[in-house]
Amino acid sequence: MEEIDDIVTDIAQGCAGKGQRVPKVLAAFIARTILESDPVLFSPEKELSNEGIETLVRMGIARCCQKDDPALETIKMQVTFDSTYVRYEEELAQSNEARANKTKDLIRSIIGVRPKGGTDFETLTALYRQIFSYLQFVSRGQGGLDGKGLSQADPAAVERAVERELAAALESVFPRIGLKSFVLLGAEEKRLQLEELARIVTGIRLFNREQGKGGAGLDHVEDAVATTVSDLREALDAEVAEQHEVCTRYQETLVYCHLRKPDEATAENLERWAQELANRRQYCAYLASLAEDAAASARRVAAQRDAFASEMDELQGMVGGRAAVPKEHVYPKFDAVAAAWFALDEELRVVESRVAVLEELHAFRESYAATLGPHSAVSRQARLEGPPIQDEAAPxxxxxxxxxxxxxxxxxxxxxxxxxxxxxxxxxxxxxxxxxxxxxxxxxxxxxxxxxxxxxxxxxxxxxxxxxxxxxxxxxxxxxxxxxxxxxxxxxxxxxxxxxxxxxxxxxxxxxxYPGTSIAKILAAAASKRAASRGGVEGQRTAQGGAAAALLAPPVMKDAACETPLHFVEKNMDPSYEFNEWALRRRALRLAALKKSATTSCQTDASSYRRDNASQVFLPKISSTQTRKESGTQPPLRIQYLQGIRGGANKHLAEVSKVPPLPVGRVELFYEHPFRGSEDQAH
Structure with a gap:
């Protein structure tokens, strides 16, 4: 980027050394057109070498310093018109933004006042002064493109008259006693009431101005904007008609030369006349663009002037010589009058910006020596012998x-x-x-x-x-x-x-x-740079240089794709949705019937303490052991008993222990019943 910025700077400095002042935007635009016009010498796929940079700078200086060149003058006209148009649009936007921010700050300071109570007279007095300062700032309007009023009276005397009139209007619409109820409102309600108060007070001052009893500091914007837009339209219409005749003359001559081939129709003359025709057509196109803007402004001005005049007439008929008028009738009229006046004041700034752009465009009215004048021989011959312009054939x-x-x-x-x-x-x-x-x-x-x-x-x-x-x-x-x-x-x-x-x-x-040679691109880049820097004149020059470098740099290419399904799947489906109106009616009737119904119960002797009970329990867990070998076991069971307890042949006691045989796969305990045994009694 530094290398590209150096190229633009070198071209601008080289032109300055030859006595030609060239903006960096124009230098970058010329350099870009040279790069695109010769892809063999300046390959877009390779970086510029030192030799290529020197060649580009030399060709750029030579191109920018050409004199009496209609093609170069056309490019200069395009850059100047677009940059001037954008500059005035930015100035209008910045002015409106600054005024809106100032108004918001005043409203914010008024809303932020918090009196301790109804007896806090000091705070209430400060609040009333802030409201007065807010009205003093808002009710003046903006007064033209430069922010200055149209009146040429003594500023100090006008200021004193404005303060007296504002104080009287404020006391009549919003007396001090109303501050107690005002401080109890919410923030949004306070803001709306302040804006309405500003319009009503301004409407009262405008009405006093029409009556010749006040209105100091309020310019006759409605007349000034009507005169300005009318003069602008007349100047544009006359100049468009003049340039249209010039373009028609060039067109007739060129068509005649292509068809009849007179002696003057050399290749150099045809190329020069074609360039001059393009220059005039570009000039005429810019005039037509300004004429369209002027026509749109004229329509808006006419509508707002009619609204202003009608509301003012109704006010004069309503008030007349009466001493008192109901405020619910007269306040909306004051509000409407002020709204129309503010709209006309804003439109005046727009019209003045278009006048300034037209003045910048006039520098290219005769920026080169025309070689095909109205009295040239070939032009007269084409007008006499050539076909009419509406019936001309292809050249x-x-x-x-x-x-x-x-x-x-x-x-x-x-x-x-x-x-x-x-x-x-x-x-x-x-x-x-x-x-x-x-x-x-x-x-x-x-x-x-x-x-x-x-x-x-x-x-x-x-x-x-x-x-x-x-x-x-x-x-x-x-x-x-x-x-x-x-x-x-x-x-x-x-x-x-x-x-x-x-x-x-x-x-x-x-x-x-040609995305690389877009003037809108460089102007947008310059605007973003200025918004980022905000560093005065030097910061703006640096921003313009960086924007010029961005224009000279090759465009960044990207591959992008977007895939959409053929049939979209709706996921937010409502299962209770019903499209049938009669089904909805039936559902509504059922709900209405249910709301009117009531469920009752009664406890009787037969049903007392009778109910179904159920308990849920968790059964014990079944446990088992898994072994590698599945088989049964028969461990021996040893039986011990005493023998000879009841007497008999063997009367002595003896302890007997034996293991009875058991069947395979079953473990049982066998013993002799003590009452059925033999001599050996079992127990």
Missing amino acids: SPDKPEDKPEEDPEDFDDLPQGDEGGPVRLSVETTPEFMQLPLEYQGFCGWTCANKGGLLLPGKPGLGVVRYRGAHYVFASAEALRDFFKDPEGARQGVVAAATKRPELVHLLRLQDQ
Whole structure:
């Protein structure tokens, strides 16, 4: 980035050394056009070498220092107009933002006052003074683009008169006794009441001004803005008509030279006249843009002036010579009068900014020596011998002179409705024919591509051709037919012509084809830099230099894709949703019936203490042991008993121990019953 910034700085300094002041924005724009016009010398895939940088700087200085060059003057006009327009728009936005911030601070300070009670007179007095300061700031308006009022009276005397009138109006609308109820309101309610109070007080002062009994410091904005916008429209209309005649003269002469080939129609003269025609068309396009803005401002001014006048007339009829009028009737009128006056004051600043832009544009009215004046021989010859401008044929040297232009009805042989191909639209088949957006600002692209950048307006009477979502018009039937044969070739021809003549990029609105040479891009970058720095004049110069470097740098390319499903799956489904109205009615009736019903119960002797009981228990866990060998065991069971307790043959006692035999797989205990045994009694 530092290297690119150095290139722009070197070009600007080199031009300054030759006595030519060149802004860094223009230097970067010229350098970028040089890079794109010669991809062989300056490859976009390689970094610039030291030799390439020196060559670029030398070519940029030579290009910027050219004199009496209509193409260079067109580029300068484009950069100057866009930068001036953006600068005044930024000034308006910054002024409005500063005023809004000041108003918010005043309101915030008023809302932040917290009296200790109704007897805190000191705090209430300070609050009343803050409200007075707020009204003093808001009710003045902005008074023009420079922020100064239109009145030339003594400032000190005007200030004293304004304070007296504001104090009287404030005491009449919002007396001090109302502060006690005001402090009890919420923050939002306080803000709304303050804004309404400012409009009502301003409306009272405007009414006093109309009555000749006050209104000090309030300019007659409604008259000033009407006069300014009217003068601007008259100047623009006269200049547009004048430039239209100049463009018509150039167009007639160039068409005549291409058809008849007089001696003056050399290649150098044709190229020079085509450049001068492009310069005049760009100048005329900027005038038309300002005329559109002026017309829109005139409509807004007319609407606000009518509202102001009607409300003021109703006020005068309502108040008249009465001593008192109900405030619920008169306060809305004061509010409406002030709202219209504030809108007119804001519109005055917009109109003044357009006047300033027009003054900047006047520097390019005669910035080069025109070689095709109204009294030149070839121009008079073209006007006498050439075809009228509305019936001119295509500027093709191969077309016979006596061949008339084809009628629009003769285009039936053109392919219609081919998939992906061009389609001719007509007034009969297209209802929105007059509202179709035209490519190349309505100029014939085929003529521009095949005749060295010559700009001829297309003829919608021949039909509008739709191709790939864009709409094209052509200056002749031959151009239309050739476009149907090779539409892509014609489009690429326009791009090639703009590459050789960079002034056509913005004139034909080809910024999408040349993203690196977009003036809007550099101005947006400069605005962001200024917003970030806010460092005065030096900071703005640094920001403009960085923005110029950003413009000179190659654009960053990215691959992007977006995939969407064919059938979207709705996930927020409501299972209780019912589309049938009668089903909803039945559900509503059931709910209504349930709300009217009541469930009752009664305890009787038969049902007393009778209920079903159930308990849930957890059964013991079944435990088992797993072994490697599955088999049964028969451990021996030893039985011990005493023998000879009851007497008999063996009367002596003896302890007997024996192991009885047991069957396999079963363990049992056998013993002899003591009453059924033999001599040996078992126990």
